[in-house]
Amino acid sequence: MKKRTIITARSIGFCFGVTKAVELAKKILDKHKCLVSLGDLVHNDLVMTELKEKGMRVVTSISEIKGCPFIIRSHGLPPDILEKVKKQTSIIYDATCPFVKKVQNLIRVLSADKNFIFLVGDSAHPEIKAMKKIAGKNCTIVNPQSNTDFSYIKAARWAIIGQTTLSLNLYRTAITRILKRIPAEKITIFNTICPVSIERQSEALKLAGNVDLLIVVGGRKSSNTEKLVLTGKKINKNTILVETPEEVKKLSFANFQKIGIISGASTDVSCIKEILRILRNHPAQKNHRG
Amino acid sequence: MKKRTIITARSIGFCFGVTKAVELAKKILDKHKCLVSLGDLVHNDLVMTELKEKGMRVVTSISEIKGCPFIIRSHGLPPDILEKVKKQTSIIYDATCPFVKKVQNLIRVLSADKNFIFLVGDSAHPEIKAMKKIAGKNCTIVNPQSNTDFSYIKAARWAIIGQTTLSLNLYRTAITRILKRIPAEKITIFNTICPVSIERQSEALKLAGNVDLLIVVGGRKSSNTEKLVLTGKKINKNTILVETPEEVKKLSFANFQKIGIISGASTDVSCIKEILRILRNHPAQKNHRG
Numbered sequence: 001m002k003k004r005t006i007i008t009a010r011s012i013g014f015c016f017g018v019t020k021a022v023e024l025a026k027k028i029l030d031k032h033k034c035l036v037s038l039g040d041l042v043h044n045d046l047v048m049t050e051l052k053e054k055g056m057r058v059v060t061s062i063s064e065i066k067g068c069p070f071i072i073r074s075h076g077l078p079p080d081i082l083e084k085v086k087k088q089t090s091i092i093y094d095a096t097c098p099f100v101k102k103v104q105n106l107i108r109v110l111s112a113d114k115n116f117i118f119l120v121g122d123s124a125h126p127e128i129k130a131m132k133k134i135a136g137k138n139c140t141i142v143n144p145q146s147n148t149d150f151s152y153i154k155a156a157r158w159a160i161i162g163q164t165t166l167s168l169n170l171y172r173t174a175i176t177r178i179l180k181r182i183p184a185e186k187i188t189i190f191n192t193i194c195p196v197s198i199e200r201q202s203e204a205l206k207l208a209g210n211v212d213l214l215i216v217v218g219g220r221k222s223s224n225t226e227k228l229v230l231t232g233k234k235i236n237k238n239t240i241l242v243e244t245p246e247e248v249k250k251l252s253f254a255n256f257q258k259i260g261i262i263s264g265a266s267t268d269v270s271c272i273k274e275i276l277r278i279l280r281n282h283p284a285q286k287n288h289r290g
Numbered sequence: 291m292k293k294r295t296i297i298t299a300r301s302i303g304f305c306f307g308v309t310k311a312v313e314l315a316k317k318i319l320d321k322h323k324c325l326v327s328l329g330d331l332v333h334n335d336l337v338m339t340e341l342k343e344k345g346m347r348v349v350t351s352i353s354e355i356k357g358c359p360f361i362i363r364s365h366g367l368p369p370d371i372l373e374k375v376k377k378q379t380s381i382i383y384d385a386t387c388p389f390v391k392k393v394q395n396l397i398r399v400l401s402a403d404k405n406f407i408f409l410v411g412d413s414a415h416p417e418i419k420a421m422k423k424i425a426g427k428n429c430t431i432v433n434p435q436s437n438t439d440f441s442y443i444k445a446a447r448w449a450i451i452g453q454t455t456l457s458l459n460l461y462r463t464a465i466t467r468i469l470k471r472i473p474a475e476k477i478t479i480f481n482t483i484c485p486v487s488i489e490r491q492s493e494a495l496k497l498a499g500n501v502d503l504l505i506v507v508g509g510r511k512s513s514n515t516e517k518l519v520l521t522g523k524k525i526n527k528n529t530i531l532v533e534t535p536e537e538v539k540k541l542s543f544a545n546f547q548k549i550g551i552i553s554g555a556s557t558d559v560s561c562i563k564e565i566l567r568i569l570r571n572h573p574a575q576k577n578h579r580g
Contacts, residue, residue, distance in 0.1 A: 176466050179479070188478040189469070 004253070006279055007211060009203045009262035013269030015196040017097030018042050021074045022051070024095050028069055029054040036068040038077065038085070039126055041095060043222035044266040046244060065089050074266075075126040076100045078133030099164050099194045100127055106190060107134045107161065115188070116155035118142050120174040121163025125223055128163055144174040158184045164194040165224035165265075167201055167231055196265055197224050201231045204262050208235035211260035213253070216241050217272055218264025225264030232262075245274040253282055294543070296569055297501060299493045299552035303559030305486040307387030308332050311364045312341070314385050318359055319344040326358040328367065328375070329416055331385060333512035334556040336534060355379050364556075365416040366390045368423030389454050389484045390417055396480060397424045397451065405478070406445035408432050410464045411453025415513055418453055434464040448474045454484040455514035455555075457491055457521055486555055487514050491521045494552050498525035501550035503543070506531050507562055508554025515554030522552075535564040543572055 014022065021041055028035045029051070036057045040048050048058065059065060062081070065088040072082070076096040085092065096104075110117055117139040121128040132139060138155070142148060144166065160178060162171040175189055208214045214232045218225025220243055232239030238256070242248055253259065259279065263272055304312065311331055318325050319341070326347045330338050338348065349355060352374050359381040362372070366386040375382065386394070400407055407429040411418040422429060428445070432438060434456065450468060452461040465479055498504045504522045508515025510533055522529030528546070532538055543549065549569065553562055 172469065175469060179462065179465060179469070185481050186478060187481075188476060191475050191477075 004256070005258045006276065007207065007258070007260045008272070008276065009200070009207055009260070011196070011200050011203060012217075012261070012263040012272050013267060015194075015265035017074055017099060017194075017196075018047075018266045021071075021095035021097070022047060024093060025051055025056060025071055026054065028071065028093055029056060032069045032091075034068050035071055035093075036065050036089075037071045037073050038062065038065075038081070039073055039075075040221070041071060041073050042219075042266040043225075044219035044243075044264070044268070045221075046219075046271055047266060047268055062088055069093065071095050073126065074100070076104055076130040078130045080133060097164070097194075099192075100130075103161060103164060103190075103192045104131060104134055106192070107131055110159045110161075110188075111135050111138065113157070114138070114155075115157045115159040116140075116153060116184075118150075118158065118160045118178055119163070120144050120160065120171055121166060122223065125163060127165070127223075131161070142174055142178065144170040147177065150178060156185045158187045160187065160189045162190075162192045163223065164192055165197050165222075165227060166193055167227040168193055168198055169201075169231070169234075170227070194224075194265075197227065200224070200228055200262060200265070204228045204231045205235055207260040207262060208232040208239060211236065211256075211258045212238060213256040213258075214239040214260045214262065215248075215275070216262055216264065217243075217275060218267045219243060222264045222266055225267070228262060228264060242275070245271060245278055248275050248278050253279070294546070295548045296566065297497060297548070297550045298562070298566065299490070299497055299550065301486070301490050301493060302507075302551070302553040302562050303557060305484075305555035307364055307389060307484075307486075308337075308556045311361075311385035311387070312337060314383060315341055315346060315361055316344065318361065318383055319346060322359045322381075324358050325361055325383075326355050326379075327361050327363050328352065328355075328371070329363055329365075330511070331361060331363050332509075332556040333515075334509035334533075334554070334558070335511075336509075336561055337556060337558055352378055359383065361385050363416065364390070366394055366420040367416075368420045370423060387454070387484075389482075390420075393451060393454060393480075393482045394421060394424055396482070397421055400449045400451075400478075401425050401428065403447070404428070405447045405449040406430075406443060406474075408440075408448065408450045408468055409453070410434050410450065410461055411456055412513065415453060417455070417513075421451070421453075432464055432468065434460040437467065440468060446475050448477045450477065450479045452480075452482045453513065454482055455487050455512075455517060456483055457517040458483055458488055459491075459521070459524075460517070484514075484555075487517065490514070490518055490552060490555070494518045494521045495525055497550040497552060498522040498529060501526070501546075501548045502528060503546040503548075504529040504550045504552065505538075505565070506552055506554065507533075507565060508557045509533060512554045512556055515557070518552060518554060532565070535561060535568055538565050538568050543569070 069091040071093045074097045120142045123141045355378040361383045364387045410432045413431045
């Protein structure tokens, strides 16, 4: 059997927004020794475990904040929740991803300009939840994979916004479906998909076609990681998601000679390095190398 | 055989813009006894013949204007041509359709705001020609029925504009094709299809499904009339275009018991009344009535 090849994607590790959020959290923890976030700061269990070891607390209820410094997670926070947080603590740090922040500001402008807003994304995801609250009444969440009827909505101006971590392909499908009727005088479509997500999806697509197995390293709760897996699977059914180096140890790679590795935006590069080390020293590989 | 039924559409005769243009032309002709237009004022030979009898001249070259009062046709005029016309005559009347005018102003705003503009329509039609000149360099005409590749175009902001007389269905198809790639940060789609066109298309669709034969009365050069025929044919292959009452006299209606009549936006109601009169007294019908 030939020697195994491992191809690592060009864009791996933390994205700009996650780097900023994690660095900010570490800095605060060094100073205050404690920090609270409402839900995970970023969607990656390994990263969250590390932060928790440094004193971070992830709570699910505002009442648990109790005077601790607070950090707004990378996915943003609905304005009403932020108001409630302010009553619990006076020290608030903002780790909202700059791209998410840009979209939130866009939604504010569009709402003030009386646009009816379609938010294409996952209604259970914190990013979309925050955006919906900002948009207010004249807005609806569109599940990109379901065939909702929008004919009941009456408005002169419409805007279409996508969750920043959506796959460009899913976003297109949703837009085409929304546009099937064009009763509005003006429909504005904003390409709000984060440039990092677009770049990684495009790399996943290329890589998937060029390897026997594509490993996507990322959190199981991470939306952008999920979209990378979906994107890879379109080209190569041997596309798998792994969250930790431990998981890699349990897998067999005997059937795969060419392996590709890509990561979600909240995956630390040290985790990828560890996975690469395991893969290179994997027993199956040693055996094959003879 | 049962008695023949003739159903006339609710919206027939001149639309608002054509009424305005024809009335203005008649008023000027009463006053000046002469009037020049570059190309047909409206796309209807019967109407044009009537105006020509009153002293109107339709020219194809600016040099033929020679000091006569000039009227801007309902489809609008490119700005550079208008400048040349101004050198030939000092009396200029504007009969541009109010909807076309609105779209022209919109194009001016979008161009100034650095949008790349897709003009969906017929490149040979005077309306689109005028719009293209207004849009300038950052614009391309999209034939709604051909599959052009737009991937070479680089722009951050895009706008999609449709010829006012386009069928809503064709416009949708063209939009979907343009949107297949969404590299732009912002794409704005304007529903520029004239409300009269939309209403008549919707009536043509309903009527076509309810009759044995649909007669669309209108000019052969008229874009909105052509779209009514296309719309009718989608439901009923027995959809025909007639331009004059004379044409109706030559046809046989023996096989049709239920006939629907609709008209383009530049068809005079007197022409439709004459066609109705002919149909009611048509020999074939008399025979059938016994």
